[in-house]
Amino acid sequence: MDKRTFLRTLGVATLSTMVSDDLWARYASLPPERLAEDEKFWGTLRKQYRLTGDYINLENGYYSMQAQPVLDAFIAHVREINVEASHYLRTRQYDDKLAVRTRLATLAGCSPDELIITRNTTESLDTVISGFDWKPGDEAVMAEQDYGAMLDMFKLQARRYGMINRVVSLPMHPSSDDEIVRLYESVITPKTRLLMVAQLVNITGQILPVAKIAEMAHRHNVQVMVDGAHAFAHLEFTIPSLGCDYYGASLHKWLGAPLGAGILYVRRDRLPSLWPIYGDSSMKDDDIRKLNHTGTHPVHTDLGINDAIDYHLGIGIQRKEARLRFLQRYWTTKVRGMPRIVLNTPEDPVRSCAIANVGVSGILPAALTKTLLEKYKVWTVAIDNAGVHGARITPHLYTTTGELDQLVKALRELAA
Numbered sequence: 001m002d003k004r005t006f007l008r009t010l011g012v013a014t015l016s017t018m019v020s021d022d023l024w025a026r027y028a029s030l031p032p033e034r035l036a037e038d039e040k041f042w043g044t045l046r047k048q049y050r051l052t053g054d055y056i057n058l059e060n061g062y063y064s065m066q067a068q069p070v071l072d073a074f075i076a077h078v079r080e081i082n083v084e085a086s087h088y089l090r091t092r093q094y095d096d097k098l099a100v101r102t103r104l105a106t107l108a109g110c111s112p113d114e115l116i117i118t119r120n121t122t123e124s125l126d127t128v129i130s131g132f133d134w135k136p137g138d139e140a141v142m143a144e145q146d147y148g149a150m151l152d153m154f155k156l157q158a159r160r161y162g163m164i165n166r167v168v169s170l171p172m173h174p175s176s177d178d179e180i181v182r183l184y185e186s187v188i189t190p191k192t193r194l195l196m197v198a199q200l201v202n203i204t205g206q207i208l209p210v211a212k213i214a215e216m217a218h219r220h221n222v223q224v225m226v227d228g229a230h231a232f233a234h235l236e237f238t239i240p241s242l243g244c245d246y247y248g249a250s251l252h253k254w255l256g257a258p259l260g261a262g263i264l265y266v267r268r269d270r271l272p273s274l275w276p277i278y279g280d281s282s283m284k285d286d287d288i289r290k291l292n293h294t295g296t297h298p299v300h301t302d303l304g305i306n307d308a309i310d311y312h313l314g315i316g317i318q319r320k321e322a323r324l325r326f327l328q329r330y331w332t333t334k335v336r337g338m339p340r341i342v343l344n345t346p347e348d349p350v351r352s353c354a355i356a357n358v359g360v361s362g363i364l365p366a367a368l369t370k371t372l373l374e375k376y377k378v379w380t381v382a383i384d385n386a387g388v389h390g391a392r393i394t395p396h397l398y399t400t401t402g403e404l405d406q407l408v409k410a411l412r413e414l415a416a
Contacts, residue, residue, distance in 0.1 A: 032322035039401060042323060045315075046398040055379040056403045061202065061230060061355055061394035062381065064253050066304075070311050074258050074304035081300045093299045100305050104263055107309060108247075109238025115265050116292040117302060121229035122149040124248030124264035125196070127291055128225050129153045131274040132194060136162030141187055141195040144386045145170050147202055147227060154196075166192070169387060170201065170208075172344050174351070177209035181216050192222045199231040199242070203383045203392060205328070205345045205355030207235070214243035223270065229253060232263070234324065235353060236317045245270050257308035258301045264291065320397065324354035327395040331404040332356050340415040344388050357383055359390030360414050368414070376410040 027041055035041060048067045051057065066074065081088055097117065105112040118124045129150065132138075134157050142154060144167050154165045166187040174180050184195060195217045199210050214224040225246040231237070232249035233256075239247045247265035251257035266274060272285045276293065283290035312320070329349060335341045335358065344357035360368055365382035369391045372378040380391040395404065 032316075032318040033326075035319055036322040036326035042397065043400065046400065049396075049398045051398065055373060055377045056399075056406060057379050058393050058395055058399070058403075058407060059379050059381050060396040060399075061253065061392060063259065064256050064396055066256050066258060066308065067311055070256055070304065070307045073307040074300065077300040077303040081303075089296070089299065093302075097299070097302050100302050103306065103309050104251075107312075108232070108263070108265060109240055110265055111268070114268055114288060115263055116288050117305070118248070118262040118264050118292070119260050120252070120262040121227060121248045121250045122147070124262050125150050125225060125227060125246070126153045127264060127277055128246045128248070128266070128274065129157060129194075129196075130277060131291070132157070133273070133275065134161035134163040134193075137191055138163040139166055139189060139192040140164075141166050141168070141184060141192055141222070143168050143170050143196075143198070143201075145201050145203060145388065146196060146198055147229065150196060150227065164191075170206065172204060172206065172388070173346050174206075177212050180209060181212050184213055185216050185220075188217070188220050188222060192220065194223050194225060196225045196227065198227040198229075200228075200234070200353070200355070202227075202230055202355075203344075203386065203388045204357045205230075205352045205392075205394075207231075207351050207353065210242045210244065218243070230355060233312055233317070234321065236321055239265050251305055251308065255305075255308050255312055258304040260298065260301050261305050264288075266291070315397070321353060323397055324395070325349060325352075327399055327401075327404065328352060328354050328356050328393075330401055331393070331408050332358075334408045335411050335415075338412070338415055341411060342390060344383075344390050354396075355392065355394050357388060357390045357392050358411065360411065363414065365389050365391060371414065372407075372410055376406060378407050378410060 027035065030038065048069060049065060050068055101115060101117055102112045105115045108115060130153065140154055140163065142151065142165065157163050158165055168183050168187055171179065197208055197210055197213050200207050210226055217224045223245040226242060226244040228247050228249040230253060232254060234254035245267045249263050251261040251263065252259045266288055271288055276290045278293040280290050280293040332343060336343050336347065340361040342359040342361060344359065345352050359365065365384040369380045369382040372380055372391065380393055383390060383392050
């Protein structure tokens with residue numbers, strides 16, 4: 001990618017005055033791991049985000065804000081749709097949505113016929129869970145560290161149909177992939193129909209060996225559903241490489257799309273047997289659009305996804321992942337092993353990326369996050385369940401090492 005293309009994909013003319021030829025030359029030639037440490041380059045990118053001066057935002061895992069050029073484009077879409085109104089909805093919305101779906105499918109490495117746009121990961125995966133034709137005694141496998149909304153949906157199916165949920169507890173510091181695979185396999189029985197696994201555990205940041213888990217589950221004739229909420233546009237992979245049957249993700253997290261955008265992937269041969277939440281007699285049983293009966297919805301959000309993809313591609317997933325992993329390890333290596341500091345995230349760099357979780361012995365997570373915000377102006381979120389007790393720390397591309405130094409200072413003082 002040349003400089004002109006890079007500037008165009010980032011979508012803002014003012015960046016051309018920010019990126020000097022010297023900086024561009026270093027950007028283009030440095031390997032991702034080296035560029036990850038280049039504070040001058042990432043400081044330039046930081047100018048693309050409108051940040052508050054009230055606190056340091058280290059809670060980007062819930063919602064990673066849009067870069068300003070993406071936000072500006074989204075607002076323009078809102079205005080355009082408002083002008084065209086029903087004319088747009090009746091003439092262009094379906095073609096435009098298909099074009100965005102196609103780009104998302106390319107990004108995911110799958111066919112557009114296997115992917116739809118949803119509102120978020122919860123909607124995507126709950127569509128799958130509720131779409132199974134559960135019978136009394138059927139079983140599903142999941143982890144207690146999985147996202148609560150999906151666990152709740154499984155509990156609802158158990159109440160409604162008499163199916164059984166088997167729940168494992170993930171080790172926070174596994175010795176190997178095999179340890180995790182064996183854990184899931186230990187609760188599979190001949191009655192198991194579906195296994196849910198997080199690609200990246202939302203409360204700890206641990207990356208799980210999804211492809212190995214899927215291969216094991218398929219040997220037992222068990223279908224696999226992956227929660228990719230925090231992995232899509234965060235890690236470099238394709239959905240088919242995971243070997244899963246179903247995959248859901250949120251695009252307002254690491255892709256930086258407007259709020260209210262997600263994806264659902266369903267492997268083509270799994271489509272006919274999956275029941276839709278809402279009836280739509282116009283779609284055949286093997287058409288994934290049968291799962292996407294949304295009625296009238298904010299179509300400008302779909303258009304905003306397109307701009308987020310442009311911005312994402314302008315940076316590049318390898319550079320993005322390397323920077324995010326660097327930021328996490330920058331602060332965790334400074335506090336790991338300190339008295340009273342408890343890191344709930346694996347030390348092995350391949351087992352985590354941006355997200356990590358830290359606790360201080362003797363301080364409840366809610367009190368820790370409250371002190372971090374009020375005394376040190378660091379915004380985080382408390383996690384206090386499923387054996388995980390600490391603050392989830394999630395930097396973003398715009399985060400500086402200086403901001404992370406403030407976090408480290410706070411943790412050292414609180415642990416002293």
